[in-house]
Amino acid sequence: MLAYFGPQGTFTEQAALGLGASPDELVPYDTVPAALAATRRGDAEAACVPVENSVEGAVPATMDALTEGEPLVAVAETVLDVRFSVLVRPGGGEVKTVASHPHALAQVRHWLAEHLPAADVVATTSTAAAARAVLAGEFDAAVSAPVAVRHYPLEVLATDVADVRDAKTRFLLLRRPGPPPAPTGQDRTSVVVTATDRVGALSELLTELALRRINLTRIESRPTKGRLGEYRFYIDFDGHVAEPRVGDALAALRRHCPDTRFLGSYPKAEPGGAPVGDEEFVAAAEWVAAVREGRGA
Amino acid sequence: MLAYFGPQGTFTEQAALGLGASPDELVPYDTVPAALAATRRGDAEAACVPVENSVEGAVPATMDALTEGEPLVAVAETVLDVRFSVLVRPGGGEVKTVASHPHALAQVRHWLAEHLPAADVVATTSTAAAARAVLAGEFDAAVSAPVAVRHYPLEVLATDVADVRDAKTRFLLLRRPGPPPAPTGQDRTSVVVTATDRVGALSELLTELALRRINLTRIESRPTKGRLGEYRFYIDFDGHVAEPRVGDALAALRRHCPDTRFLGSYPKAEPGGAPVGDEEFVAAAEWVAAVREGRGA
Numbered sequence: 026m027l028a029y030f031g032p033q034g035t036f037t038e039q040a041a042l043g044l045g046a047s048p049d050e051l052v053p054y055d056t057v058p059a060a061l062a063a064t065r066r067g068d069a070e071a072a073c074v075p076v077e078n079s080v081e082g083a084v085p086a087t088m089d090a091l092t093e094g095e096p097l098v099a100v101a102e103t104v105l106d107v108r109f110s111v112l113v114r115p116g117g118g119e120v121k122t123v124a125s126h127p128h129a130l131a132q133v134r135h136w137l138a139e140h141l142p143a144a145d146v147v148a149t150t151s152t153a154a155a156a157r158a159v160l161a162g163e164f165d166a167a168v169s170a171p172v173a174v175r176h177y178p179l180e181v182l183a184t185d186v187a188d189v190r191d192a193k194t195r196f197l198l199l200r201r202p203g204p205p206p207a208p209t210g211q212d213r214t215s216v217v218v219t220a221t222d223r224v225g226a227l228s229e230l231l232t233e234l235a236l237r238r239i240n241l242t243r244i245e246s247r248p249t250k251g252r253l254g255e256y257r258f259y260i261d262f263d264g265h266v267a268e269p270r271v272g273d274a275l276a277a278l279r280r281h282c283p284d285t286r287f288l289g290s291y292p293k294a295e296p297g298g299a300p301v302g303d304e305e306f307v308a309a310a311e312w313v314a315a316v317r318e319g320r321g322a
Numbered sequence: 323m324l325a326y327f328g329p330q331g332t333f334t335e336q337a338a339l340g341l342g343a344s345p346d347e348l349v350p351y352d353t354v355p356a357a358l359a360a361t362r363r364g365d366a367e368a369a370c371v372p373v374e375n376s377v378e379g380a381v382p383a384t385m386d387a388l389t390e391g392e393p394l395v396a397v398a399e400t401v402l403d404v405r406f407s408v409l410v411r412p413g414g415g416e417v418k419t420v421a422s423h424p425h426a427l428a429q430v431r432h433w434l435a436e437h438l439p440a441a442d443v444v445a446t447t448s449t450a451a452a453a454r455a456v457l458a459g460e461f462d463a464a465v466s467a468p469v470a471v472r473h474y475p476l477e478v479l480a481t482d483v484a485d486v487r488d489a490k491t492r493f494l495l496l497r498r499p500g501p502p503p504a505p506t507g508q509d510r511t512s513v514v515v516t517a518t519d520r521v522g523a524l525s526e527l528l529t530e531l532a533l534r535r536i537n538l539t540r541i542e543s544r545p546t547k548g549r550l551g552e553y554r555f556y557i558d559f560d561g562h563v564a565e566p567r568v569g570d571a572l573a574a575l576r577r578h579c580p581d582t583r584f585l586g587s588y589p590k591a592e593p594g595g596a597p598v599g600d601e602e603f604v605a606a607a608e609w610v611a612a613v614r615e616g617r618g619a
Contacts, residue, residue: 056428126424127447131353148445150424225532227541232529235522244524244543244555258541 027051028060028069034153034173036105040196041073042172043103058090064199065095072097077195077243088247088259091199091288092217099197099215099289100206107192109133112156112167112179120144120182124155125168133168135188141166195294205289208265211296213242215288218258218278219249226281227258233277234262237270238301263298265290269306324348325357325366331450331470333402337493338370339469340400355387361496362392369394374492374540385544385556388496388585389514396494396512396586397503404489406430409453409464409476417441417479421452422465430465432485438463492591502586505562508593510539512585515555515575516546523578524555530574531559534567535598560595562587566603 027046030037031053041051054060057074064072076087091097109129113120123130123137124147130137137146147164149155155167156177166182167173174181197215220226227246234241243261264271266287279285315321324343327334328350338348351357354371361369371384388394406426410417420427420434421444427434434443444461446452452464453474463479464470471478494512517523524543531538540558561568563584576582612618 126445130447146447148423148447148451150427150443150445154445222537224535224537227538228525228528228532231525235525238521240519240521241524241543244541246538246541 026069027071027073028054028063029073030054030057030060030075032151032153034156034170034176035151036107036170036172036194037073037075037196039170039172040075040103040105040194041198043105044073044101044196044198046073048175057086061090061094061097061199064097064201067201071100071198071200073196073198075194076197085247087197088217088245092257092286096202096286097199098202098205098287099291100200101198101291102195102213102294103198104193104195104294107132107187107189107194108171108184109152109168109186110171110173110181111183111186112159112169112173112177113165113182114159114162115178115180117165117180120165122147122164123166123168124149124158124164126150126152126155129155129168132188132192133186136183136186137168140183197289197291199289205266206291208267208290209292210300211293211298212263212265212290213261213293214264214266214271214275214290215259215261216275216278217286217288218260218282219284220256220258220282222256226256230258230260230278230281233281234260234274237274239264239270239274240298240301263293264301269303269310270301273306323366324368324370325351325360326370327351327354327357327372329448329450331453331467331473332448333404333467333469333491334370334372334493336467336469337372337400337402337491338495340402341370341398341493341495343370345472354383358387358391358394358496361394361498364498368397368495368497370493370495372491373494382544384494385514385542389516389554389583393499393583394496395499395502395584396588397497398495398588399492399510399591400495401490401492401591404429404484404486404491405468405481406449406465406483407468407471407478408480408483409456409466409470409474410462410479411456411459412475412477414462414477417462419444419461420463420465421446421455421461423447423449423452426452426465429485429489430483433480433483434465437480494586494588496586502563503588505564505587506589507597508590508595509560509562509587510558510590511561511563511568511572511587512556512558513572513575514583514585515557515579516581517553517555517579519553523553527555527557527575527578530578531557531571534571536561536567536571537595537598560590561598566600566607567598570603 029041060072063069123144152169156169156173159167160177240263245259247257249255326338357369360366373384420441424445449466453466453470456464457474537560542556544554546552
């Protein structure tokens, strides 16, 4: 069983299918923390949740839920273009009302003004709830994730609808800790580091990465809830924990901040950047071993 | 005239009033970019918009809108606790339906389950739209910003409603560039830095701050739209551009990244941390001047 942030027919379900889940093993949960809790308890083998740049507002919820409670680690990611389908009842006639989540409506405002200028716009609690309401005859059209037509027998009036062409949402597949997926040479590692609020704390951490030529791909700070004077940094960087340079950097972060939590090493959804070799790390470690044993200097 | 991210009766209006605006100069705009555009054109003297941790989903929109187009600078900030009021029609009877923006509904889920367990929950496009719909008799209760009762003659069923006690939203008051507000000793400076995507780029920038003992209060990375291989870093730190150490650090950031944009120096809404003196910066500059003139060594 694979838990996901529901309801059925939203982008998160689409992401889970894109990550190789079969439709009959997917179980929707009302919230991101609920999907993660099911995975922590062992009710689900894994959870698929949005982490970045989402249309559905779940990002801080995901980061907080990953940091609190028992550890979970990411084993895969996927990135979806945020492009909506507009769904209507078969033979439904004129579109007088269009429904969706307010975030989705905000992202198709120009499209609606051009293509359905006379339609009233109505909010729903999710893009999938809009599709259900159209099926029930409450509204005439729904702005939904393309996957919604899997669940609701609606007709597709338009696809690929988005005012902003480059909006994307990133999703992670999370499991209880276990051996990470094998390195592919195009991997990402995610960590959350809790640091005391003092001058230079973050600078020291990033210097540890830069000194090892590790490329940062994302950073975000959040104050810790209820613990004044502490900050959390969510950091993504290129590389895999199995690689000597990344293992060495993680050890350095952990020395600085004992609360450092590993959030996973997994293949990048959009590979890019030349892999950095670990030859000088291996050679340097061998040299130190040789010096210690009196075999070199 | 002061523009704000509307509609009337939301937390952003409440923030604008808290920043000293008088109710009759406030004009709501549909989107954050529209409020900023009105200020850039000179139709409005200033704009009040959410920047961080918002319930209304506007944060990335604000950061992107501040970076693109003509510069605007923050002259004040305010932080609001996210606590809702539940509003009903006077003498309205049993509450069978409760309406609000999906983000607000998500933040009062437990309260609703405890206090209005039988009520159906309905989404609206904003917390203020919910209040209007209750006034129109469409729904029985609205979960709204406390300021909503200024505009809609509704009765307050409950105040201070929030499942999570420490949710806050930060707002900025933005103007066209001009002399910044005078330093208070408890100021914050905001910048956005566009850096090429190479190993160590951010580490160098943060080292420039750490070397000057400047305390970082927030950092967030975002890929630049449409320009691959570049990242934007939104950075807030303690201090005021008028202070020698901060001016020196800003000059260093600008040397590294010519696209560095100043987003303002303004008093912190929640003062904290001992001010750092600039004596050694002044003394060191005087020493260099003396050496150059042959008055010292």
